[in-house]
Amino acid sequence: MQMIEQFTDLAPVSVVFRLLDVFLVWYVIYKVLTLIKGTKAVQLLKGLFVIVLAKIATNIFGLDTLDWLLQEVIDWGFLAIIIIFQPEIRRALEQLGRGKLLFQRTIxxxxxxxxxxxxxxxxxxxxxxxxxxxxxxxxxxxxxxxxxxxxxxxxxxxxxxxxxxxxxxxxxxxxxxxxxxxxxxxxxxxxxxxxxxxxxxxxxxxxxxxxxxxxxxxxxxxxxxxxxxxxxxxxxxxxxxxxxxxxxxxxxxxxxxxxxxxxxxxxxxxxxxxxxxxx
Missing domain, CATH: 3.40.1700.10 (DNA integrity scanning protein, DisA, N-terminal domain)
Incomplete structure (x- = not known):
């Protein structure tokens, strides 16, 4: 309820910019998923999803040792992703530079x-x-x-x-x-x-x-x-x-x-x- 009141108190321009912000985040996520579709990165996302679920479960059941281990995996996982998927990241940046990531060709x-x-x-x-x-x-x-x-x-x-x-x-x-x-x-x-x-x-x-x-x-x-x-x-x-x-x-x-x-x-x-x- 408090969130709704804060939203209604915003000026119309602020509302537009917030909606634009949400749309841009959604669009970037969509383009990233499109880019990695059909690659091994899809399997990586599935693995990350399993790790997140396991992390939540360890918190619920108080499995401290496993929780610490999963936290270490998450902390170092971002660096590992950059190293493993360097070719895919480079290809995405190249497409971004050529404008292909944001603008699709006509029919x-x-x-x-x-x-x-x-x-x-x-x-x-x-x-x-x-x-x-x-x-x-x-x-x-x-x-x-x-x-x-x-x-x-x-x-x-x-x-x-x-x-x-x-x-x-x-x-x-x-x-x-x-x-x-x-x-x-x-x-x-x-x-x-x-x-x-x-x-x-x-x-x-x-x-x-x-x-x-x-x-x-x-x-x-x-x-x-x-x-x-x-x-x-x-x-x-x-x-x-x-x-x-x-x-x-x-x-x-x-x-x-x-x-x-x-x-x-x-x-x-x-x-x-x-x-x-x-x-």
Whole structure:
């Protein structure tokens, strides 16, 4: 009641500034959560939440020794966070400096960028399929792929068909392994992916297909496979393999998986998760 009275006694200008203050704090928290989405920092937040709950419980039940230990963890935790997540913090500051953290691109710019990315993937996959150049390209979605990126060679390069083709040219240093894509960047090449241990995989499928399926079983990533033996194009997602796609089918399915069904609603009734046409 006293808080309400204090609020009503404020001048209108003060009320506006206080509301603005609350809104700005909410917006900053929202942007931080958006930035760390799909990274290991999400797991960190869950861990911090558990520690806070444990700290409250120790106070309630009078567990002094455990309370002291948790307090030490909290006191030194902030420094540990800065050290562990230095790359994420640096990326956030870089985006803030470029204005990307506060101002989002317009819808038309997003559509143009999405079209560019799909075209780059389509052109490179078409080139490699015709020449039977084996390829393995994983695209990060919600689940972070940093642990697999660490097994390869960091690149952080803009996606282009020329770059993707050049990476997978046989007998080059980066051709063996997977390329991992994050947003509009080729983050790393020559990465190792977990192999699927499913007993239902066809014996005719090689290591690339098993790696693509293995990653799709533990993450929500999309993985594109070009067979070195046949030149066939495949996509894996959510533990399912879509094989022998034409380049047109590949483009439509990739666009729908990567950017959502709203990007191409005409495909919604054309495909099932088995990679076959209805009817």
């Amino acid at each position: 038309s710019q997003q559509d143009e960028e999405q079209t560019r990315l799909v075209e780059a993937m389509k052109k490179s996959v078409s080139y490699m399929a015709k020449r039977r150049i084996g390829a393995l390209i994983s695209i990060e979605r919600e689940t972070g792929l940093n642990e697999y990126i660490e097994t390869g060679i960091k690149m952080n390069a803009d996606i282009s068909s020329e770059l993707l083709i050049n990476i997978f040219i046989p007998n080059t240093p980066l051709h063996d392994g997977a390329v991992i894509v994050q947003k509009d960047k080729v983050t790393a090449a020559a990465c190792y992916l977990p192999l699927s241990e499913s007993a239902f995989i066809s014996k005719e499928l090689g290591t690339r297909h098993r790696a693509a399926l293995g990653l799709s079983e533990v993450t929500d990533a999309i993985t594109v496979v070009v067979s070195e033996e046949t030149g066939a194009i495949s996509i894996t997602a959510n533990g399912n393999l879509h094989r022998n796609l034409s380049i047109t089918e590949f483009e439509g399915m990739l666009r729908k998986m990567w950017f959502g069904p709203e990007q191409d609603s005409n495909l919604a009734s054309k495909w099932t998760w088995g990679g076959k046409k209805n009817g």
